[in-house]
Amino acid sequence: GWVRRRAAMHSASKSWLLLSGFVLFYIIYLLFGALVFSSIERPAEDELRRDTQRLKEAFLNQSCVSAATLELFLSRVLAANKHGVSVLRNSSSRSNWDLASSMFFANTLVTTVGYGHPTPLSDAGKAFSIAYALIGVPFTMLVLTACVQRIMQPLVLAPVGLLQRSGLKPRPATVVHFLLLLLAVVLCCFLAPAAVFSALEASWTFLDSVYFCFISLCTIGLGDFVPAARPGQPYRALYQVAVMVYLFIGLMMMYLLLRTFHKMADVHGLTTFFQLPRCEASLMDDDTEPIVGNDPTPPRPKDRPATKPLDPGSQPSYNSINKG
């Protein structure tokens, strides 16, 4: 009773403290990345931009245009364009590596969306991208998983319970719940944001916007549509931050959907049938590792001490090690 309830309250408050810490550190990590990328890439970009402008002026000043000079000019224009530096007049002033854009780039790295506009120009930028993603990608997965862990109760466990209390059997309840959740995610994370994007981006149709949302939240990130990339975009930094928040919430919902589907597959015995790992919290150990299914040791009792030495003759497995 009392001790247990106090422990649960302590656990819940620790849980929220941890989550706030994770999210805060995530934002700090993005800001840190933005500062480093901005300071590494800005000089390289400025130099490339100056070179490209000089090249364009020289091309315009020559008396006649031969096929060979045009070829050379175009090859250098395309090379500069690949690094996000456009020769067009109306786009010459804006940088791809101001603070908000650098943060946007850092965000596409750690979420593994990776639009590829812009991409680092310098070797230092490439090396830093590797180091940054090496820590950032697992950390972002951790933060997203921690967030999903906290929204499982209100968005999955409680609604499934409600459906069961209203008369549905456990299995149909999980299916009905999954379909409702899917519908909500399609509406709130794909169709509604797509409507906003097609209103904000002049050249995007509604299909383009849905395609962008889908390609982004699957973390494919082709980069043929990147928001806030149009020259002269008003409130560009604010727009980029809003897209970052959208990506974070959208990815969280995709994780939630995936985990709910995994749990549903567990309940319906699909993971066991396909001999795949169960979602988690399985009471039946032996089903999950069919290859070590000929392990002769019986399922271990819950309270076995962690330090008990393992029987050297038994099939070794992670499952035979209890946490302390």
Next chain:
Amino acid sequence: GWVRRRAAMHSASKSWLLLSGFVLFYIIYLLFGALVFSSIERPAEDELRRDTQRLKEAFLNQSCVSAATLELFLSRVLAANKHGVSVLRNSSSRSNWDLASSMFFANTLVTTVGYGHPTPLSDAGKAFSIAYALIGVPFTMLVLTACVQRIMQPLVLAPVGLLQRSGLKPRPATVVHFLLLLLAVVLCCFLAPAAVFSALEASWTFLDSVYFCFISLCTIGLGDFVPAARPGQPYRALYQVAVMVYLFIGLMMMYLLLRTFHKMADVHGLTTFFQLPRCEASLMDDDTEPIVGNDPTPPRPKDRPATKPLDPGSQPSYNSINKG
């Protein structure tokens, strides 16, 4: 004894049959995607290529080049380039949507790498990309998970057991094993392939190649480096198939690394400390969902029938539903 061993053998052969089925279907799915993308995008690409060539000829034939005509010409050149159609003479003949390239694109979609070179031009291509990824991304995750499930025994469970038999305690054994596995993955999936790429791609330095491998296997896929994209690449189709195999094996090893790390974190009590879901096969249910920790029902015995109605007063949760 006998019944159990026969069941295990049956399970193992079913396991390999399933895996072969998955991999075969994966290849068929990629081929199907390649055929559809190729047939949808090739006409659109051909038209864009013809337009761009006509534009270039018209630009070369004019007597004087004004800043305004150059601006217009360049904006159209860059728009075509965005869709993978280059105006440069040496790249005019090759298509981005031949069968091997389309399969490569289909592969970057379903693995969520998404380099973005090429990207679909037509609305039909975009719509098909959504539908294709909708099925392909979860299916690829399933195939990769199923493959990892089968290599867990030889690459994780057996080596950890070996380390334990050679005198290490369970916890240090998991750490030593993880570090060895990490080293092997860095060598075989990053450094060795990077050496091959820097030999095959004339313009890539070794850093560029490591950066490409890293950005690819994290599924970030920026697309600033794409193999086999150089015009006149010999054995291009073969090279693209080899890169696809590399991506598949590399992603499998990344999944394995991630799962091994997750299991190690379980063993060290880290997942419990951070109140995150355990990897799987947990014997201690209550730790995993701290928010429903005040659930008064005791852990359910293993053989509880699936159809038994749930106590309507108890905290409803997925954990309270046994599979049938």
